[in-house]
Amino acid sequence: MGLQGPKTAKWFERGKSALVDGVSSNYRYWGDDDTLVIDRGDGAHVYDMDGNRYIDYQLGFGPIILGHGDAAVAAAVAEAAADGVTFAMTTAREIEAAEAFCDAVPWVEGLRFTNTGTEATMHAIRLARAHTGRELIVKFEGAYHGAHDYVLFSVSGAPVDSLGSRRSPVPLQDSSGIPEAIRSLIRVVPFNDLEAMEQLFRREGHLIAAMIVEPMLGNFMGVMPEDGYLEGLRRICDEHGSVLIFDEVKTGFRMGLGGASEAFGVVPDLGTFAKSMGNGFPVAAIAGRNEIIQDWAAGGVLQAGTYSGNGIGVAAAKATIDILATGEPYAAIEKTGTTLMSGIEGILAEEGVPGHIVGHWSMFGISFSEEAPRQYRDYANVDEDLYGRVILGMIGRGVLPVDDSSEPWFISAAHSAEDVALTLEAFGDSLQDAKK
Ligand SMILES: Cc1ncc(COP(=O)(O)O)c(C=O)c1O
Structure with missing residues (x-):
């Protein structure tokens, strides 16, 4: 099952006729059925060409610290x-x-x-x-x-x-x-x-x-x-x-x-x-x-x-x-990031899934592994398939982190308490589905 709705798929096909693989960076190509075409961003949200809204934790691979379109x-x-x-x-x-x-x-x-x-x-x-x-x-x-x-x-x-x-x-x-x-x-x-x-x-x-x-x-x-x-x-x-x-x-x-x-x-x-x-x-x-x-x-x-x-x-x-420099964005990001990190940790414990949150409240990763990774070699012990299934489930529920676990989640000052609640709900539901 691909991530593209009908309009997004049409735009992607059109994109491929001029842009190689329909992208301007190898890292943006998620496959012919899963590469999204984005219409616009607003705060912590992005919208694809079908009007689907996603809570965005890619944030352009990190730069969008204040939210899209500040x-x-x-x-x-x-x-x-x-x-x-x-x-x-x-x-x-x-x-x-x-x-x-x-x-x-x-x-x-x-x-x-x-x-x-x-x-x-x-x-x-x-x-x-x-x-x-x-x-x-x-x-x-x-x-x-x-x-x-x-x-x-x-x-x-x-x-x-x-x-x-x-x-x-x-x-x-x-x-x-x-x-x-x-x-x-x-x-x-x-x-x-x-x-x-x-x-x-x-x-x-x-x-x-x-x-x-x-x-x-x-x-x-x-x-x-x-x-x-x-x-x-x-x-x-x-x-x-x-x-x-x-x-x-x-x-x-x-x-x-x-x-x-x-x-x-x-x-x-x-x-x-x-x-x-x-x-x-x-x-x-x-x-x-x-x-x-x-x-x-x-x-x-x-x-x-x-x-x-x-x-x-x-x-x-x-x-x-x-x-x-006002400090306000960092206060907001710290609150959002720490709430998400502890919320995800709690869900992992509840579901009995071995996993660790690594990183900082402004950007962190989820490692499905017995031990927390200390270096890249530890990637060998990470259940990347499980991560991929969970993230696909989340994207289907309107939450958009990067689809591989090596890339951290990024937090912006525009993420709201409602975004956090929806994200944790989507994470929990997707994890339950992925375990089946
Ligand atoms: C740590 C680090 N250095 C350098 C770069 C390259 O930056 P750019 O993509 O703007 O060329 C990146 C990009 O993700 C990065 O994460």
């Missing part, structure tokens, strides 16, 4: 659009947005805007390589840092049984078309395993330019770092002169105004931000400490982009950050 952000963007948006010169809006960013994330001494998280991580890696004069990059199994070649290894979705041993993990290319030479420049390590990281740095620390880490695994259920883990990564980078990059594309402006560095009390050298800083508009940033980012100023390290700092993105960022 009026204040839309007004700021409309005003910017009317003034012209791309000048090949700096604008006052761009400066105001950068100031708001630096006020919100106090460890940041400066930044450059770009449009996507992919660009941000690509530039951060180039900076780190230039700054250290080294070429190796370390990333974590199950982490995703965008679609460019440097980091598309052992990302979430990779077959766990092909990751190699814990002591010498195999970097698995996630796509054809990535040169073998790039693979020789990447090292992958399981998350929450400090010993494995120490071993790697003992062997090759003098060659490692940067360690790039999602401080909580935003692309694997929202798995949290264990106590002292991020501090350990910080120490290892310091001992070996490597740059610590926090990829805060998902956590930034979501775990709180100061992002993961504030939430966990660990400061990186560089940070990459996108998603929640613009409530869905394309805006991103590479931010950091002067000692490193000033390498751009000398002109020796290139950062560029025709649309970097464009009026739409920076107007959205300034308006979004201003609203987030």
Whole structure:
């Protein structure tokens, strides 16, 4: 049984004749019968072409922190659009947005805007390589840092049984078309395993330019770092002169105004931000400490982009950050997130289904497993079929998380107590059906 109603199916067929697979990203294709076509979003809800309403926990893979179509952000963007948006010169809006960013994330001494998280991580890696004069990059199994070649290894979705041993993990290319030479420049390590990281740095620390880490695994259920883990990564980078990059594309402006560095009390050298800083508009940033980012100023390290700092993105960022800085959205998200997390946990216990909620009130995952996952390798013990059946049941009942459990649920300030109640009811009913 597919998810498409008659009008949605018609639009999808039409879409396929012009858009490959009817989508603009591989990650949006759910199969020919299940890929939805969306008409519009409003607050915490989205509507497909048949007018079906869904309570949205995908939130565009995370960015929609205030809710779809937030009026204040839309007004700021409309005003910017009317003034012209791309000048090949700096604008006052761009400066105001950068100031708001630096006020919100106090460890940041400066930044450059770009449009996507992919660009941000690509530039951060180039900076780190230039700054250290080294070429190796370390990333974590199950982490995703965008679609460019440097980091598309052992990302979430990779077959766990092909990751190699814990002591010498195999970097698995996630796509054809990535040169073998790039693979020789990447090292992958399981998350929450400090010993494995120490071993790697003992062997090759003098060659490692940067360690790039999602401080909580935003692309694997929202798995949290264990106590002292991020501090350990910080120490290892310091001992070996490597740059610590926090990829805060998902956590930034979501775990709180100061992002993961504030939430966990660990400061990186560089940070990459996108998603929640613009409530869905394309805006991103590479931010950091002067000692490193000033390498751009000398002109020796290139950062560029025709649309970097464009009026739409920076107007959205300034308006979004201003609203987030009031603290009100986080209070609402915390209430919704904690109620959902404990409600789902209660239902799992009632139904006698082994499972765990992992993550943070702003984004969390549901793992149908005996033990809570600590790293991507633990995906092998997750009952993904059960999760898939439950989510299909929920979508049929008007609730829309992503259909695979590696992607967390995202919470917005627009989710209401009624949305939460309907979601818990749909979860309970769908779990009962799925158990049968
Ligand atoms: C942690 C992280 N980094 C980078 C990216 C890439 O961002 P974008 O899709 O804007 O290129 C993503 C996207 O989901 C992400 O989750």
